[in-house]
Amino acid sequence: MKRIIFVCTGNTCRSPMAEAIFKDIIAEKGIQDEFEVCSAGVYAFDNDPASYQAIEVMKNEFNIDLKPHRAKVMDGSDIEKADLIFTMTRHHRNMIIDIYPEASDKVYVLKEFAGLTEDLDVIDPFGQDYDVYKSCANDIEGLLLKVLERL
Template structure:
């Protein structure tokens, strides 16, 4: 089974939106039984709800219910068991690979993995308005579509 983990800072905005969008994409393509998806945060407060704007954007724009999501910390098991770890920022990547140097080959910036060949971060909507969350979700959607195509080719 192929396992993908999306990682951001608090696991309340970007990574849960990415997880939910990616899960919907897998279901659309009938791949939900081949790829397991989860999310976690470098500095997550275990059990915290998704950001209200993240939940609102996912519901209004995509019909996805993010309310059941609860933040969780990235654990050793996540690193060990993952086939692929997609992070939102260079800092996330560097923090993970500093602690887990053996995992370097499976930790990628989402933008880089999606084929943009850019060493840039996904925008962080935390503390901003609805429209910023919406822009972030649209950016994630585009990146995830490209990432899924690459993933399918490599499986």
């Protein structure tokens, strides 16, 4: 089983959307038993809910219930257990590698692993309107489909 963790800043927008969308994709393909998927934030406040707009976009656009999600701060046990760590920005990746250099071979910016070479950061929709969250979620979905092809 491959253990994957998605990481963003607060674990209330991008990484929980990525986690939920990836779980949905692998369930549709019938390969959910091949993966253990979770998310965390580098500056998360444990037990914070997903942002309102993330919940709404996931419900309306993906038919996914994000209400049960609770933020989790990333820690050493997450790093140790993960086979792959996908970050939303280069800053997140660099921060993890600075603190956990032994994890450098399994930490990737999501866009980088998906094969993109420019504009590697997934834009943070925090505090933005519905359309920005929708665009972010759609971008993440496209990236995850490319990532899955490489796994």
